[in-house]
Amino acid sequence: MAGTGEKVSIQDRLAGRVAYVLGGGSHGPARPGESLPMGNGRAIALRLAAEGATVVVGDIDLGRARATVDALAVPGLAVEVDAADAESCAAAVAAALGAYQRLDVVVCNVGVSGREPIKAQSVPEWERSETVNVRSHWLTAQAALQPMLDRSRGSFVFVGSTAGLLSSRRSLSYEATKAAQLAVMRHIAVRYAARGIRSNAVVLGNIDSALVRREFGEDLTSARAAVVPMGREGRPEEAAAAVAFLASDDAGYVTGQSLIVDGGVSAAWPTPPSALQRG
Numbered sequence: 001m002a003g004t005g006e007k008v009s010i011q012d013r014l015a016g017r018v019a020y021v022l023g024g025g026s027h028g029p030a031r032p033g034e035s036l037p038m039g040n041g042r043a044i045a046l047r048l049a050a051e052g053a054t055v056v057v058g059d060i061d062l063g064r065a066r067a068t069v070d071a072l073a074v075p076g077l078a079v080e081v082d083a084a085d086a087e088s089c090a091a092a093v094a095a096a097l098g099a100y101q102r103l104d105v106v107v108c109n110v111g112v113s114g115r116e117p118i119k120a121q122s123v124p125e126w127e128r129s130e131t132v133n134v135r136s137h138w139l140t141a142q143a144a145l146q147p148m149l150d151r152s153r154g155s156f157v158f159v160g161s162t163a164g165l166l167s168s169r170r171s172l173s174y175e176a177t178k179a180a181q182l183a184v185m186r187h188i189a190v191r192y193a194a195r196g197i198r199s200n201a202v203v204l205g206n207i208d209s210a211l212v213r214r215e216f217g218e219d220l221t222s223a224r225a226a227v228v229p230m231g232r233e234g235r236p237e238e239a240a241a242a243v244a245f246l247a248s249d250d251a252g253y254v255t256g257q258s259l260i261v262d263g264g265v266s267a268a269w270p271t272p273p274s275a276l277q278r279g
């Protein structure tokens with residue numbers, strides 16, 4: 001702690017905390033040379049545990065959640081949850097509270113990416129996106145909130161996308177729901193700021209997750225790297241490091257914020273290379 005002379009290493013930053021990660025499995029091919037597929041949710045769970053937290057991992061596929069828990073630095077709990085089902089969202093939070101009696105950190109990571117621009121946008125696909133990307137997040141937060149308020153302590157982190165700030169012209173439902181997700185994040189932040197609750201988001205650019213590898217394939221993932229000022233996709237571990245910061249007391253005076261983790265995409269003004277001087 002600053003000023004006390006007590007040394008706190010980053011490995012201990014979340015010691016004694018209990019965290020729940022919604023969408024903490026991973027579904028898709030692993031990176032070359034690795035056996036465990038890595039997505040944002042799994043990387044977040046691993047990072048929180050590496051910093052000392054006890055982690056509950058929720059996923060629609062219990063096997064994927066268990067694979068994450070098996071890889072944690074400390075024992076955790078895998079729970080089956082369907083983010084598209086309202087009762088299931090609340091039941092998963094109840095299972096976490098039942099197992100550990102409290103939640104200090106809730107990370108709402110689950111998200112589905114649509115593919116339909118406005119002329120193709122269908123109602124079922126819109127409703128699926130809204131249900132998974134927004135409704136499951138506020139329902140999960142709602143279920144976790146009162147026990148946090150009872151202890152005057154709690155931190156929510158929502159895993160957002162630059163699509164919630166900028167349009168890629170790709171999917172109307174994804175852009176709209178990722179924008180709405182940030183509104184949920186801010187609502188919680190402002191409403192409960194004076195009662196010990198913080199709520200923030202990481203806003204991610206192009207991240208090399210197993211899901212992206214599965215949905216887009218290798219060709220598109222390298223094209224996704226080329227449009228980033230840094231010249232590469234981000235790693236799920238880099239997303240997880242930002243989440244861990246926001247979840248921790250290091251972000252003790254940070255609430256209602258969107259931390260952009262995008263390799264410079266949202267800072268760029270598209271300019272033709274021919275208009276640039278060399279060097």
Ligand SMILES: NC(=O)c1ccc[n+]([C@@H]2O[C@H](COP(=O)([O-])OP(=O)(O)OC[C@H]3O[C@@H](n4cnc5c(N)ncnc54)[C@H](O)[C@@H]3O)[C@@H](O)[C@H]2O)c1
Nearest residue numbers: 023025026039040041060082083110111161204207209211
């Ligand atoms: N990968 C990117 O480039 C990128 C960019 C911006 C934002 N994001 C956001 O990051 C988050 C995670 O994306 P990711 O690509 O890392 O995937 P991920 O690997 O973290 O998450 C996928 C997991 O969610 C689970 N899941 C899917 N539907 C579910 C449901 N209905 N209920 C419960 N679990 C369910 C899957 O089984 C899988 O294990 C999403 O919110 C996404 O919008 C990703």
